[in-house]
Amino acid sequence: MTFYVLIPWFLLMLVVFQHAVLGTVFFHSTAVEISLVLVIYAGLRMAVLKGSILSLLLGLMMDCITGVSSGFYALIYVSIFLMVYLVSSQIYARSTLFVVLFTLCCGFVEGIWLLVLNKMIYGTNILPDLILYFLPQLAIVSLISPFLFKFFHRIGWLHDGYVRSS
Amino acid sequence: MSIPKKYRPVAIFILFIAFSVIILILSTKMPSDTVYPRRFILDVTAPVERLIRIPLDKTINVWNRYLFLVGLGDENLRLKKENDRLKNQLLKYQEGYLEGLRLQKLLTLKDRSDYVFTTARVIEIDQKSLIKMILINKGTSHGISKGLPVMNDQGVIGRVIETSWHVSRVLLISDGNSNIDALVQGTRVQGMLQGSGTMRCILKYIAKTEDVKAGDLVVSSGMTEVFPKGLLLGTVIRADKKESGLFQRIEVVPAVDFTRLEEVLVLMVGDKKKK
Numbered sequence: 001m002t003f004y005v006l007i008p009w010f011l012l013m014l015v016v017f018q019h020a021v022l023g024t025v026f027f028h029s030t031a032v033e034i035s036l037v038l039v040i041y042a043g044l045r046m047a048v049l050k051g052s053i054l055s056l057l058l059g060l061m062m063d064c065i066t067g068v069s070s071g072f073y074a075l076i077y078v079s080i081f082l083m084v085y086l087v088s089s090q091i092y093a094r095s096t097l098f099v100v101l102f103t104l105c106c107g108f109v110e111g112i113w114l115l116v117l118n119k120m121i122y123g124t125n126i127l128p129d130l131i132l133y134f135l136p137q138l139a140i141v142s143l144i145s146p147f148l149f150k151f152f153h154r155i156g157w158l159h160d161g162y163v164r165s166s
Numbered sequence: 167m168s169i170p171k172k173y174r175p176v177a178i179f180i181l182f183i184a185f186s187v188i189i190l191i192l193s194t195k196m197p198s199d200t201v202y203p204r205r206f207i208l209d210v211t212a213p214v215e216r217l218i219r220i221p222l223d224k225t226i227n228v229w230n231r232y233l234f235l236v237g238l239g240d241e242n243l244r245l246k247k248e249n250d251r252l253k254n255q256l257l258k259y260q261e262g263y264l265e266g267l268r269l270q271k272l273l274t275l276k277d278r279s280d281y282v283f284t285t286a287r288v289i290e291i292d293q294k295s296l297i298k299m300i301l302i303n304k305g306t307s308h309g310i311s312k313g314l315p316v317m318n319d320q321g322v323i324g325r326v327i328e329t330s331w332h333v334s335r336v337l338l339i340s341d342g343n344s345n346i347d348a349l350v351q352g353t354r355v356q357g358m359l360q361g362s363g364t365m366r367c368i369l370k371y372i373a374k375t376e377d378v379k380a381g382d383l384v385v386s387s388g389m390t391e392v393f394p395k396g397l398l399l400g401t402v403i404r405a406d407k408k409e410s411g412l413f414q415r416i417e418v419v420p421a422v423d424f425t426r427l428e429e430v431l432v433l434m435v436g437d438k439k440k441k
Contacts, residue, residue, distance in 0.1 A: 012210065020215040048175040052182045059186065064207040067297055067328060067335050071190030078182045085175070121194050124342035129363055 002157040003050055008057060010158075014038065015061045033141050035062055037148045039077045040106050043084025046158070055081040069121060076113040080106055096146040103145040107138035205330035212301060212333040216289050281394065283431040284308060286316075289333070291427060298341035298361065299324070302430060305332045313392055315433045321398035321421030322346070322386065323430055336430075339399065339420055340365055347389040348399055350382050359384060359399055359418060367400060369416035376414070378405045384418050394435065 015035060022032045035058050042051035059074030066073065084106065092098065111130050118126045152158060169177050286302035304310050306329050316323045316336045324344060328335040337344055341361040348359040348369060357372045372378055382402040388395025400418040409415045 012207065015207075016211050016214055020211050020218060048178050052178050056182055056186065060189075060203075061207060064204040065211060067299055069190060070193040070204070071186050071188075075183070075186035075190055078179075078186050082179050082183070085179075121190075122343050124363070126342070126363065 004053075006157055007050075007054060010155075011054070011058050011061055015058070015065050019065050032144070033137060034144075034148055035077070036080070036107060036110060036141060037103060037145045038152060039081050040084050040103055040145070041149055041152045043081045044088045045153070048085060051081055051085065052078065072117060072121070076110055076117070079113065080109060083109065099146045099149055100142045104138065104142040107141065111135075111138070204328070208301075208328075208330040208333045208335070209305075212289055212303065215301075216303075219289070282434040284310065284434060286310075286334070286430050286432055288427045288430060291424065297343075298338040298363070298424075299327070300336045300338065300424075300427060300430075302334050302336060302432070303332065304432065305330050305334050307331045309434060310334050310432055314435060315393050315397070316430050317397060317433060318422060318427065318430050320423065321400065322393065323422050323424070323427065325392060326432065334432075338424055339367060339422075340424065346393055346399060347387040348384050349387040350376075350378050350402070351385050352382050353377060356387050356389070357416070362417075365420070365424070366403075367418040367420060369402070369418050370413065372405075372414050372416055373412060374407045374414050378402060378414065378416055380404055391435065394433070 018032065018034050022034075039055050039058060042054050046054070055077040056074050059072075059077035060070065062073035062077070063070045091102075111134055114134070115126060115130060118124050284304060286304040286308075288300050289303050290301040292299050292301075300323070302310075302316070310326060310329050312326055312329060314326045316325060322339060324336045324338040324341070326334050327337045339346060339359065339361055340363070342363045344359075344361040344367075346359045347356070349356045350369075350372075353376060355372055355376045355378065358370045359367050360370055362368050369378075369384060380402055384399045384402060386393040386395060386397040386399060398421045400420040402416055403419050404415075404417040406415040406417075
């Protein structure tokens with residue numbers, strides 16, 4: 001129950017921190033998308049319903065904060081969660097190197113989604129921007145993902161004691 | 167009716183994916199005013215960001231003003247020369263302005279200063295992300311609404327695309343989704359100025375027979391209700407007639423330096439000054 005009460009506020013704090021604090025510290029030149037890492041963490045460690053709710057809410061908040069159409073990031077995050085959840089039983093996600101590489105892979109999937117959805121909804125090709133801004137951001141996020149995994153793991157109510165091992 | 171435990175994850179996924187797709191379709195097919203949750207999140211983020219920005223700006227200011235002084239002497243000399251040149255230029259322009267006023271009276275044209283401006287402070291510049299935009303500290307409670315043009319003394323910055331009560335989001339003209347009816351000032355040839363995603367814009371639909379060259383100014387044509395006629399948009403930096411097709415490829419650099427935005431003016435199109 002604690003999860004459902006706390007999760008909207010936790011996610012709001014997370015996106016505000018990600019956008020306002022990290023964005024300002026890096027002069028808005030690099031967006032450190034820790035929300036993506038949370039979605040991957042949810043896919044690897046959390047129960048399916050809670051993880052889905054978390055991904056959807058996080059996506060909707062990202063839509064608000066980035067200014068894209070509602071549902072844009074929600075669809076991306078839910079589908080990434082789905083992808084991670086489906087492969088989670090087949091992988092051993094304890095090693096640091098694996099977490100880094102796995103986050104990188106999921107980031108690429110997000111990049112493809114961004115490319116496709118931007119083309120479909122806005123009719124714009126964002127490939128140059130993806131190469132110029134998104135890839136360096138992805139590299140940073142991948143590198144810090146093991147630390148973020150540890151941080152999320154310490155938040156007990158996030159998984160209510162239930163942690164899927166993979 | 168309960169779903170067997172085995173199929174429950176699949177059912178949840180289908181439900182959530184479908185829900186996301188429906189929201190996405192609804193928000194793109196039926197654009198409306200900013201909904202309340204979006205307004206709430208915008209209003210929450212802006213003050214936090216402003217709070218962080220104050221010490222950061224002060225630190226940068228101290229660094230630039232007192233510590234990073236390399237090349238200051240040369241810059242000072244260059245600026246003095248430029249100042250003299252600009253003074254002369256200003257004198258010429260003042261003459262031109264007075265002449266323009268006289269002509270305007272003769273032609274009984276409406277001046278664009280008839281419009282009411284609202285000054286706003288830029289609280290976030292986000293031009294290195296996928297969507298080029300800025301946040302300003304005025305919203306619906308200050309009379310700002312979706313679609314209003316935003317400019318500064320250099321020229322047009324963009325237009326308001328989203329508003330909350332105290333914050334508005336402005337799409338920069340350099341964004342790929344921005345399209346403005348424009349004309350080349352010298353030749354009066356009309357086209358469509360589209361952002362190219364980087365710090366450039368492309369002036370589209372100019373026939374190869376038209377004579378457009380680097381240095382030509384591009385202004386709004388006033389063909390749509392959004393941007394009044396004659397607002398400076400940018401300067402042509404390259405016109406290429408070698409491309410295949412009927413039209414030239416004309417690259418335009420925006421008049422506004424988006425990296426140095428502090429205060430902007432929101433043009434309240436529809437409201438006019440009472441004389």
